Amino acid sequence: MTLRELESQIVAARILTVSNKRLIVVTEKGRLLPIFLPRSYHHDQHRLASLRDILRARIWIPVNQQFYHLFKTDWLVEPSTEKS
Numbered sequence: 001m002t003l004r005e006l007e008s009q010i011v012a013a014r015i016l017t018v019s020n021k022r023l024i025v026v027t028e029k030g031r032l033l034p035i036f037l038p039r040s041y042h043h044d045q046h047r048l049a050s051l052r053d054i055l056r057a058r059i060w061i062p063v064n065q066q067f068y069h070l071f072k073t074d075w076l077v078e079p080s081t082e083k084s
Helices: 003-009 045-057
Strands: 010-018 022-027 032-036 060-064
Touching: 010 032, 010 045, 022 060
Parallel strands: none
Antiparallel strands: 010 022, 010 060, 022 032
């Protein structure tokens, strides 16, 4: 998949519901998407609490509308490395 194809699949979405296995989000265009959480989220109360905080704050997050998953690096396609 090229960078251009990947970027076309990334959309901004707002969380509507949080459960331990998935999120329901709505995109800017009003499309409802299920976002399936990895197993590492299922019983991690800190990660789930963070998602609930994002829900309450109504923050827009990036999601992949083709594969229905969250990104580890927010809006960055690849993590950048900073030199101190």
